[in-house]
Amino acid sequence: MTIAVAGLGTVGAGVIRVLDTHADLLTRRCGRELKVVAVSARDQTKDRGIVLETCEWYDDAAEMARKADAEVVIELIGGSGGIAKSVVDGALDAGRHVVTANKALLAHHGTELARAAERAGVALAYEAAVAGGIPIIKALREGLAANSFDRVYGILNGTCNYILSAMRETGRGFDEVLAEAQELGYAEADPAFDIDGVDTAHKLAILASLAFGTEVDFDSIYTEGIRHVSPLDFEFAEELGYRIKLLGIARRTPSGIEQRVHPCMVPLADPIAHIEDVFNAVVVDGDAVETTMYEGRGAGEGPTASAVVADVVDIARGRTAPAFGVPCGELTAPSPAPITQRTGRYYLRLTVVDRPGVFAEIASALKENNVSMEAIIQRGRAPGEAVEVVLTTHETRDDSVAATIDAIAESDAVLEPTRLIRIVSFG
């Protein structure tokens, strides 16, 4: 089977390395040889440690996607539009199968691309777009095809999980740990997509579409990143029996599909609380299979190449499926349930002046908004000075908590914006 590769960064070079190293093994598993016939990247002269002499070189990846004599086009350029989209559009138009690792593209244009693939009668495969080498797309679409799903959630961004793990272990602040993650190559020079939760939201949009049979609906996702998580929050989390994780959570609710990305207080009894460092994990609850969890490395050359090549093997074997599990015509339109309706428990951290009457003001803000307090902790005493007060609530609605925070902000005893972290419970 002939293959064209668009993009020869870490993952692109990794894919070519795997195809080369395991040529014999892959031929046995595919029933035919896999042959890279064309490649495209920005710089033809760069030494990537891979042999490209037998491939046709294209400076223009979109041209390659349309013209190269390849049955499969692998898109590893990235980005939600631009050249990556031209490559995928061009390949599908030309009737070539597409394999991509591009979560941003799928989050923004997934349904449209799936329709184009369906029209062309080719595969749109994207195992590498979510959770790196963990075959979670295949699990949801095929391995768990007997199930109706009510919930899928996970740690989908290794950069954030590394930062949160390191902050907890070392007690250091966000900026310092981020800088270290950048030095180690775990975070990009521009880390915004990762740390602001956008990358997690891209992946969540894909998982939700697969799980619930809905059109990809990235725009409805409530997204909050990890910039505001402070070493103090880790101290309180420890005391309260939680780990802080950035989760992507999608749920089917009576009022529609809820999709949200935000830092969570996860009880220690929950297995996902123990996924540390750059590891990813996805938890799927199916009505027949009950809870299953999948974990592994969510990024990097080897894991991502593993997923890309698995898609190629599937195509070589003729093992295809509708991109989102059912034909595009069967995907239902998005009906988002807003996060304001989410009910659950909440952790609030307030920075207030330590003086008589402050607790009464807080209590009154809670009461006005019908929010019932579970516990309150003040660390230390400093009359007249700033102190940190943490309170946790009983089950309540997200909008009630937001209103409570607004009410609290009006007190002149409150010195800093109140920080909120949602407490989750998946039992």
Added chain:
Amino acid sequence: MTIAVAGLGTVGAGVIRVLDTHADLLTRRCGRELKVVAVSARDQTKDRGIVLETCEWYDDAAEMARKADAEVVIELIGGSGGIAKSVVDGALDAGRHVVTANKALLAHHGTELARAAERAGVALAYEAAVAGGIPIIKALREGLAANSFDRVYGILNGTCNYILSAMRETGRGFDEVLAEAQELGYAEADPAFDIDGVDTAHKLAILASLAFGTEVDFDSIYTEGIRHVSPLDFEFAEELGYRIKLLGIARRTPSGIEQRVHPCMVPLADPIAHIEDVFNAVVVDGDAVETTMYEGRGAGEGPTASAVVADVVDIARGRTAPAFGVPCGELTAPSPAPITQRTGRYYLRLTVVDRPGVFAEIASALKENNVSMEAIIQRGRAPGEAVEVVLTTHETRDDSVAATIDAIAESDAVLEPTRLIRIVSFG
């Protein structure tokens, strides 16, 4: 697509329930309707809470497999031969796809059946045979198809994991916990296959064949169950920082494929140490993807039916693969590496008379066999009476430890057979 179901026990009834409950969803996912046209079981009059009126009833499952007008035959009778084998043989001979949950059958006849399926040009699918609803067969065969594997291991028997978890939590003895597991329906009336490790070995044989591309080689598996694990071992494990788990482990070694099932001391830092109760988990190390772990319920109506129906959906979609990942002609003959060559660390528990000179005798047995001791613990003192002594070794060979135990047995200070549990390390 027409389906015949052989065996209407818990899983068989569960499969029919899932096909019925999710008829619309499955039609969308398959692109065509799934229709059970024939069933066979021992007792036609039994109320199973499922509608069978539209199905043809067969008293003889093997006759059904040969004659029913069905594209797929699902075998849920169980057992390594007899009627289950006749059903599968008959279905394959008649050119029908086979879906089975029967690990014993595959462990004993897997390669032969895969050959018959290949000749007939039909699928032999068995996701439900290993780790219940966890789609580990699909992960190994397809999702991780880009990898060469050096190791696969897991907790593959929920009954044993339940018993070991309960023994640890409650401090109770094996027999008492087994009786409770039988009352709860977690253990069979005749529990031998589970607690002696045979069921785990059946599943391991299948995983090893898939991972290493070798013919199924059940007979070479070293198998040891959990009958001899004592509450004392849990106390020492706690003290030493281990959890006791029954693992199935398959490794590629320079001298061949090593397959073994035995109780293990698993370091607490290893994620698999924390898989408790009836849950299963499988860890796969691939050269590209690195370590991935899959966990969920390993048995029961829903999880097993989930896996069976996933196989049916794959067949309906035309998503098939060679049963063991590569065509049968490419499977290599078994070249078993015996456990005697295993090197690792060991936990030994001795029951000896507390008297001067005993430690010298033990030390001499170790020295004779070139086994280097890491630590020794004696709990309490009871001069002239029986005491428990635990010793752990540095890296050494399995046969050296066996010889050491034989040498120790010769001392008249040794009152009970010495108990050995292998310490594992997957780092």
